[in-house]
Amino acid sequence: MSLRQWWRDLAMGVRFAFAGGREGWVRALLTAVGVGLGVALLLLTTALPSAVAVRHQREADRTDITYSDKIIPKAADTLLVASSGTTFRDTDIRGRELEPEGPKAPLPPGVGKFPAVGEMVVSPALKELLDSSDGKLLRARLPQRIVGTIGESGLIGSAELAYYRGAEGLAAQGITGGRITRIDRFGNPSPVQERTDPVLVLLVLVVFVVLLMPVAVFITAAVRFGGERRDRRLAALRLVGADGRSTRRIAAGEALAGAVLGLVLGTGFFLITRQVAGSVEVFGESVFPSYLDPSPLLALLVGLAVPAAAVLVTLLALRGVVIEPLGVVRTAKPSRRRLWWRLLLPLAGLGMLYPMVGQGRDGGDFNQYLVTGGVVLLLVGVTALLPWIVEAVVARLGAGGVSWQLAVRRLQLSSGTAARMVNGIAVAVAGAIALQMLFAGVEGDYSEDTGYDVSRAQMQVSVPEGRTLAATARQLAATKGVQDVYAFDEGYANDGQGDDAHFGRVTVADCRSLRQVAELPSCHDGDVFASHVAPDADGSGQHNADGESGVAAKPGKTLYFDTSEDPAKPTSVTWTLPKTLKQARSIPDPTGYRRGGILVTPGAFSAKAAAGVRGEIYVHLDESMPDAREYVRNTAARIDPLEEPMTWVSVKRNDRFDTIRTGLFMGAVCVLALIGASLLVSQLEQLRERKKLLSALVAFGTRRRTLSLSVLWQTAIPIVLGLLLALAVGLALGVVLLRMTGTAVRVDWPSVLSMTGAGAAVVLVVTLLSLPPLLRLMRPDGLRTE
Structure with a gap:
């Protein structure tokens, strides 16, 4: 087979996607939206290292209080700086008092002119707070006249609260290097490279894998939207002379078109999110839009991997489908799924992690490749095992009400589709459970009891x-x-x-x-x-x-x-x-x-x-x-x-540990939003494909309540099985990670159950949102054909 024939077939599939009428456009759009949501999150993730690096650099560039015992002499280029930060309703406010000692005194980053005594320059977020009714109490503490705002180069985030105000007589209060210091430039003159904690590095690695795996799962599921209708169109191609291999390549071309359109939409979603990020604060952290600058290499990797994955997933999905001129042999009883190779994936993941069991933080750095590969294989094992479990369970389900029988029969005919819908949820919950166990297990190492009796004084x-x-x-x-x-x-x-x-x-x-x-x-x-x-x-x-x-x-x-x-x-x-x-x-x-x-x-x-x-x-x-x-x-x-x-x-935590945990929460919010949006798109696509079937059932007198309950059962059964599998895999992964860090194994059941409940809640919300479209589809006129 020549490369030219490959391109011709792929190009024909692309034309079918965009010139195949309303059906082709709807399928391409659904695929593009699902892929686009995943691409946006992938681009956002690739931009996070840049955002963190820029924040750290901005913080380093404005360093002034270094607690150094060395006091430089007064000169024309020296500046007296005093720390005067405060706290307002649990939010830290960075504050400095400035007294230039000569005409060449260095200006802080983001400040164009020194404020005089009784004046101050503030960050935009602090100005907004001081001008609002909520800032009345704070205004009494910071009564100086605002004469300007701090530029982006002097702030670590768009929502940061910071100010510089003019001062005099600081030298008379004593230059100690900690409270009041003299500098001739901003920035840390002698930065110290701290040793990286291996356990914190492990946390970061696992967080990234756990957050990205559901995204990859949803992208692979999105490129298979509309699979049944697509296969019927491919049967028509066989009827006019196309062979089996050509039809598969044409199908891959359709998926490629949706994936490429998804790249475009995903880029748009990312740019919108990037701008919105400058006006929101998540768990006390904020960034400027310019901070979210994806690595060109990683962005290129996303741009190439997503279309390639669309083609490969489509070809793999069609391996077991016989497309003949008179129809698609999909409705016949499929061959029973094999279990042995599905078990190999999680076992291989455990095998990659096992050599690091008991290493702890004293045994050196964890092997990043083994950690990443092991966690990925364990989570991929969820996606491999879930279809087998769903098929095995629903094959044994039977007696029940009409809605139950409708749901069970549908699942027995297409258990793979149901499993694909909940794979992302299961992967996300399994990873979250493991992370919660790891965080809860090592939290004691990064927090300490202060001993303060907060009942007597606060x-x-x-x-x-x-x-x-x-x-x-x-x-x-x-x-x-x-x-x-x-x-x-x-x-x-x-x-x-x-x-x-x-x-x-x-x-x-x-x-x-x-x-x-x-x-x-x-x-x-x-x-x-x-x-x-x-x-x-x-x-x-x-x-x-x-x-x-x-x-x-x-x-x-x-x-x-x-x-x-x-x-x-x-x-x-x-x-x-x-x-x-x-x-x-x-x-x-x-x-x-x-x-x-x-x-x-x-x-x-x-x-x-x-x-x-x-x-x-x-x-x-x-x-x-x-x-x-x-x-x-x-x-x-x-x-x-x-x-x-x-x-x-009463308890004080390590700042880096809290930063990683905050990053996990921020990422989890984004992933849950993606899960909900993608699951809703998938649910709507499933309902659209079954429009005529639903209309026929209504025309024969089936109650809408019965059909609605059947849709709920079709979602609930795979979700329950997926969450149980996620619970088992998450606990196993959590135990292994705790053993790797040398921490006593302890299951934080409230966190585990809360993660499982969060996954179930997302599915419940998606099901409720899909009910109005379902009711609209359940009309007898849906049988009309042009």
Whole structure:
């Protein structure tokens, strides 16, 4: 067979698709829409690495606070930068105060001119928030006049909240490199390449495979839309002289036409999505449209692979179909599907993953090819096993109502079509179950218990230099939404000035606050206590003990507080213990620690020694009041614009782990949307092919309710079987992945069931959406033929 004949047959199929009347156009359009949705998601996926890289680069380009101990001298090209970021309703706001020290001071990326004192430039999203009614509380915290907006080059996302505002006198507040620093250019001068965590790399690999596999499954299903009508047209071609091979190539040409049109539609869908992406925020993450720039090589691969897959899938699908001049031998009982080769795929996948079992993060990087190949084979095994399972189960179904019998008989005649419809759902659910198990299993390695007692306090405010603890505590206590405050002056003192000196913790607070950290026999202003950390109830020792005194608390002893800012020039203040000391027993304070050392009431602490302690205030909120935290942040901003209150959480997670999990959720939303859209298109195509059959049943008196229930059963039976298979494969894959990471195997049943329920919910929504078209098709005039 010459290549020229191949091209002629393919070209004829393309002409049939676009010049074959309404039937050809409808089929080509259905195929194109199904393929286009998949292509759009594939292009979006190929653009994600670029988006992540650009975000990281933008973040690196605007780096200013590097926490470096090295302080550069003041010059004409230096700039003082102070960190003044804040939080508004759980959303971080990046904030900087700028004070140029010369005419050549570097401008931040995206900023054309330094804001003056009392002015600020903000991101477009922050400007929109401040101008809205929702931003009224935040506006009280950021009252400066807005004189411009930050350009795209200075932001990591379209929805990022950020600002730069003018400042003066920053040098007088102390250049520490962490809170206030001096720079001569933006960007990290000495970036550190962190070691990549093998488990996180494994998570990323599995996430990409799991998200892309359903897309590939749906594309292969989309190119087979309208298969039965197409085969009847091919029988007509045999009647006019075409041989069997030519008809198959012509069919491949029709599929190729739909796939190419799908590429065009998919590109359009991607460009629309790309523009919309600039105005939406998903799970707290956003991008600019320009960030979503697919790799040319990957885009070319998609452009070549999709049409090639359309041709191959069509040729493979027609291998078992005998197309004769008088009809298509498809309605005869097909040969029984073989099981043995279908089991080889998941077993081969397990075989590829098995060598890495027990490797964990200490055994080096996981082999990316084995991981990808193993997961792909396991998920492809779902698509191979599901048709066999559906055929085996429906062959044994029988007695029931009329709607049940109609559905079962239809499934017995075309179980392969039903299995193809739910393959994508099954693959997506199986992958999601495995990922949820893996995330739940390793989550403990990337999260830690902070120890904070959030029932006693929910925020912490540091008292700035120059303000007294009592005045700051009164101001916070008077804030709306605050139920109580516990105020402490804290520091460390030495019992001598030599190398042999011991140090211990000193806590100054009123009696009510001291009772939050120790059991006191009695307490009056002027008392001093020696606090001891007693062993835990189980005798395990001093759990969470912080700062147990190394100082022998003896009456009349002199303690030294270090007040020097320069280690080369030590300075200190002294305080003498009173003649009477009371004993106290330490208890866990609101931060979760047991503080030993010396507890002092304000009346017993000298004003001179106050320079050696630093104030910390724990704030107990009225959680029933909306925006209680925002009122506290506003008060804290008035006290010190550079001091952001700390919000306590009971568990803290690794940022990279959270980023990967967020990426999974974002991808899952897109895949579920694709699943729903493609399944709906497939369902409509199936109903369209059965239009005359439905009309005939209605004409003979079949109730519409019965037909509607039969359609529901036809969808429900394969879905239940697909979800059960997905549950089994997902659990197996999850167990293997957990064993690979060296994590104890534990099934997170709520997550597993939620993933299974999400798949079932998508199918239910699609079925409900297909009912109106079904009712329109169930009319006797559908039998009319021209």
